[in-house]
Amino acid sequence: MNTANFNIAAVERDTGLSKDVLRVWERRYGFPLPERDACGERVYSADQVDRLRLIKRLMDQGHRPGKLIAAPLEELNALAPRRNRLAEVLPPANDASELEELLDLIRQHDAGGYTQAMQQRIARQGLQRFVQDTVAPITWRVGQAWESGNIEVFEEHLFTELTKRVLRQSIAALPGGKRRPRIILTSVPEEQHVLGLLMVEALFALEGAECIPLGTQMPLLEIARAAAAHQADIVALSFSVAFPARPIPGLLQQLRGLLPASMALWAGGAGVQRTPAMAGVELLHTLDDAVSTLADWHRQHP
Numbered sequence: 385m386n387t388a389n390f391n392i393a394a395v396e397r398d399t400g401l402s403k404d405v406l407r408v409w410e411r412r413y414g415f416p417l418p419e420r421d422a423c424g425e426r427v428y429s430a431d432q433v434d435r436l437r438l439i440k441r442l443m444d445q446g447h448r449p450g451k452l453i454a455a456p457l458e459e460l461n462a463l464a465p466r467r468n469r470l471a472e473v474l475p476p477a478n479d480a481s482e483l484e485e486l487l488d489l490i491r492q493h494d495a496g497g498y499t500q501a502m503q504q505r506i507a508r509q510g511l512q513r514f515v516q517d518t519v520a521p522i523t524w525r526v527g528q529a530w531e532s533g534n535i536e537v538f539e540e541h542l543f544t545e546l547t548k549r550v551l552r553q554s555i556a557a558l559p560g561g562k563r564r565p566r567i568i569l570t571s572v573p574e575e576q577h578v579l580g581l582l583m584v585e586a587l588f589a590l591e592g593a594e595c596i597p598l599g600t601q602m603p604l605l606e607i608a609r610a611a612a613a614h615q616a617d618i619v620a621l622s623f624s625v626a627f628p629a630r631p632i633p634g635l636l637q638q639l640r641g642l643l644p645a646s647m648a649l650w651a652g653g654a655g656v657q658r659t660p661a662m663a664g665v666e667l668l669h670t671l672d673d674a675v676s677t678l679a680d681w682h683r684q685h686p
């Protein structure tokens with residue numbers, strides 16, 4: 385049994401639940417129920433942190449916290465899987481066995497072997513096919529493995545960091561020169577996943593765009609300020625499958641209102657699969673959509 389304890393600041397960082405929420409739930413529902421350390425500060429068990437993380441994920445999918453906190457763990461686990469949703473986003477790749485070998489290197493904690501194998505695939509496939517036929521499907525597989533408990537959190541982080549490194553090195557090696565359009569690439573607050581941004585940056589750069597990456601979790605007003613400062617033609621946002629679907633339309637409408645009408649707003653990733661069409665926003669459901677939409681922009685702006 386895992387007896388590790390976490391202070392309230394660590395729980396806040398790990399679960400995404402604020403300290404105030406944790407204290408309110410403790411008073412109102414009797415969960416979480418921390419112990420106290422020698423200084424009288426709250427400390428939480430690993431089991432409680434795991435349950436809180438699960439509750440937060442279900443809340444992001446629209447469930448009410450009061451019912452979740454009272455539910456037995458078996459019921460929470462039954463509600464939690466998103467594997468069907470993931471399966472709708474990306475079908476299994478043709479070279480599934482090779483991708484599984486890459487994933488095995490992550491499970492074996494062989495960072496060097498994984499990096500070398502990925503670099504070999506870039507050399508063999510070229511950057512565009514590497515993004516579409518390797519990075520996208522293996523990211524989907526890692527998501528499935530995490531949902532089913534077949535990969536550890538630290539292993540998922542290792543995969544992400546190594547894949548980010550490989551993609552950034554490949555993007556940096558692309559030829560320079562005058563490029564257009566100028567595209568701001570970022571995500572909204574609470575969207576921490578960066579691989580989608582890097583995948584589309586690689587594809588856009590291959591098609592001649594100048595990409596300005598701002599990383600993740602940018603406040604909307606700062607996105608608008610950056611777009612103005614860089615005189616961007618396009619602002620492109622990424623929403624992962626883990627981002628709650630409900631607030632996406634409102635966020636896009638709000639950002640659309642902050643940008644000049646002449647500046648395009650694109651939103652892509654697995655998170656926008658169910659986002660309704662809206663005026664002034666281009667939804668990119670797949671990487672192919674991203675490439676074709678950029679080609680349309682070039683045709684309209686010769």
